Amino acid sequence: MTSVATLGSHCSLQVLKGAKDEGFKTILICEKKRESLYRRFSFIDEFILVDSFKEILGLKCAKRLEEQDAIIIPHGTLIAQMSSQEIESIKIPIFGNKRILKWESDRNMKEKLMLEAKLNIPKSLLSPKEIKGLAIAKRHGAAGGKGYFLTTSEKDYKRKRDKLIQQGTIKGDSDLYLQEYAFGVSAYLQYFYSPLKDTLEFFGVDRRYESDIDGLGRIPASQQIDIDITPSFNVIGNSPLVLRESLLEEVYSMGEKFVEASKKLVTPGMTGPFCLEGVYDDNGRFTAFEFSARIVAGTNLYVEGSPYSAFIYDEPMSMGKRIAREIKNAEKDNQLVNILT
């Protein structure tokens, strides 16, 4: 019997609850320090306890997962804690296209895929000398916004960069990627592409609540000036959003173009959940500064379905459940090879 496994973090509760609801055995690869948290949830059938998630690269963990016919659902923690080579070396089948995760982790490859998808993206700056207006310095990979900073000049950039080096957060310039700051209201567009049905489903939208940039608005400008703060973008949680209906057509076309581009650049393309992340400006134009080529934590909002999934399914459909449904359908039609790598 097939089981569904994931790392205990990020969106693991949603993923395993969805898998359980679809009739799969569920396995949590769980750091020992978090065991007591996850033991609270009865839909987790089996725990593989580890000191570090890297143990899934080892024989012992792999053997246990193999015995259980496990399929691993990748999420942000896998990407944050393992290199692309390590992820690609995992012998257990991974849901979706594990090769596309590299395109998510490397900012330059990411840009290439977004350009291929003809998304409107902020200009990247090749050197701090190019900083003119407001720019954002970001780390590679899914760092969850930690250590990112805003800057307006080369001098200011160097000062903030040196502070991060001192703190041990980065080693040097090569750990940072500079991009023009995109103004507007943020929106994280969640999609699911089914290669089995060749259809794109728009699943929901969220916004991130990031510390401490989102707390700054509570401090009056006069006090902000008095204190030397470099706001960071560390994700604390997510809140829901619904879009003006007139924006939906473009939402679908951007998602479709992204799927097409991914098929061209990284076969078999984008399978399963993904997210386009950016801002809408005052003309309703979307600038995408980022994509995630796997389930995002913002989908945790919609465990009981979202205002958009409700138009597609006559039952509560979370992203976790949707993934499990795809596996179930593929198994039934002998199509697992088309959704796993």
Ligand code: ATP
């Ligand atoms: P993830 O956890 O999705 O992998 P990440 O660590 O790769 O995220 P980004 O999503 O690129 O990081 O950026 C983190 C945050 O920084 C965003 O949520 C957004 O608030 C802000 N941000 C990033 N790039 C830009 C930009 N070009 N313009 C405006 N804000 C930006």
